[in-house]
Amino acid sequence: xxxxxxxxxxxxxxxxxxxxxxxxxxxxxxxxxxxxxxxxxxxxxxxxxxxxxxxxxxxxxxxxxxxxxxxxxxxxxxxxxxxxxxxxxxxxxxxxxxxxxxxxxxxxxxxxxxxxxxxxxxxxxxxxxxxxxxxxxxxxxxxxxxxxxxxxxxxxxxxxxxxxxxxxxxxxxxxxxxxxxxxxxxxxxxxxxxxxxxxxx
Amino acid sequence: xxxxxxxxxxxxxxxxxxxxxxxxxxxxxxxxxxxxxxxxxxxxxxxxxxxxxxxxxxxxxxxxxxxxxxxxxxxxxxxxxxxxxxxxxxxxxxxxxxxxxxxxxxxxxxxxxxxxxxxxxxxxxxxxxxxxxxxxxxxxxxxxxxxxxxxxxxxxxxxxxxxxxxxxxxxxxxxxxxxxxxxxxxxxxxxxxxxxxxxxx
Numbered sequence: 001x002x003x004x005x006x007x008x009x010x011x012x013x014x015x016x017x018x019x020x021x022x023x024x025x026x027x028x029x030x031x032x033x034x035x036x037x038x039x040x041x042x043x044x045x046x047x048x049x050x051x052x053x054x055x056x057x058x059x060x061x062x063x064x065x066x067x068x069x070x071x072x073x074x075x076x077x078x079x080x081x082x083x084x085x086x087x088x089x090x091x092x093x094x095x096x097x098x099x100x101x102x103x104x105x106x107x108x109x110x111x112x113x114x115x116x117x118x119x120x121x122x123x124x125x126x127x128x129x130x131x132x133x134x135x136x137x138x139x140x141x142x143x144x145x146x147x148x149x150x151x152x153x154x155x156x157x158x159x160x161x162x163x164x165x166x167x168x169x170x171x172x173x174x175x176x177x178x179x180x181x182x183x184x185x186x187x188x189x190x191x192x193x194x195x196x197x198x199x200x201x
Numbered sequence: 202x203x204x205x206x207x208x209x210x211x212x213x214x215x216x217x218x219x220x221x222x223x224x225x226x227x228x229x230x231x232x233x234x235x236x237x238x239x240x241x242x243x244x245x246x247x248x249x250x251x252x253x254x255x256x257x258x259x260x261x262x263x264x265x266x267x268x269x270x271x272x273x274x275x276x277x278x279x280x281x282x283x284x285x286x287x288x289x290x291x292x293x294x295x296x297x298x299x300x301x302x303x304x305x306x307x308x309x310x311x312x313x314x315x316x317x318x319x320x321x322x323x324x325x326x327x328x329x330x331x332x333x334x335x336x337x338x339x340x341x342x343x344x345x346x347x348x349x350x351x352x353x354x355x356x357x358x359x360x361x362x363x364x365x366x367x368x369x370x371x372x373x374x375x376x377x378x379x380x381x382x383x384x385x386x387x388x389x390x391x392x393x394x395x396x397x398x399x400x401x402x
Contacts, residue, residue: 047251
């Protein structure tokens, strides 16, 4: 093209939008056009919300959840069962469990998984704090809600070894057929695990 | 859930991200988590770029293209053919034509299409300026690059009527089989149009 038809300010905005997960180079352009049409109702408030959240949202010193207060709203909630700690890989997984309403206790966010191949060891994750929490009088059970992947299971084994020393009960999520799942579409690994872990009807 | 597990600052950021085209409520959460992990390289620069573009990017007084300079870079480029004006619905269509390198002249962005059903009339669009431009000595041809929809064709007919008075040559994009397109997958309307507009080989 003879000259760049997109000015530098707009191009920089498009390049930054394109870095977000879910947006590619084309959808970033579409998003930029949308935002320019909604400057006052969306674009400016979004700029403010980004800067505001970047400043205020921090990892909770107790559990690693992201919140603007510390300890976070979940840790500060007295109605939650302090004897139950659910260990998750990431804040997104905490949100997923909260959405399901599946856990009424506290959480602990690791911030990742052990991954020898990527050079991620125990010191790179929020693990020391979990092992310290496990020794607290009130904590009775630690639920490992980690993904059923190689790294997830490596992390679960490592944590089980280090947590059982403190006498706490370590459990993990069950594996099996998803609710509403058709057997025909399930992979062999899940079917084999569901068969092995069969329970009386 | 017992308490909201997402704080107000974070929730507002997610709600605003979810308004962008291409992002829904879930992908907005994923985007927010990604941004919080990349505060310095992406999140803060994005906040700045949004505010900066909201302030500086304006519609070009000549053609309606969005740029931080006025007249825009396309209008200010002397190497472009001033005798050819390509009329598009939106800035996104201008970018698409520039990507294709299909047009070496100037542009005119209408900012929408005539739509009697939605109550959009000629005065709601950037049409007066186009009719004035058509009367300029230098302008020889106006290419209507409008969508092949009912509203697009309504707008094209309206513009043709008003532009031909000024003696300028009005053309439109050809319709037919897309490059690389299989006949078997084409709709009947396109096939009929391609047959009707057949050309010597």
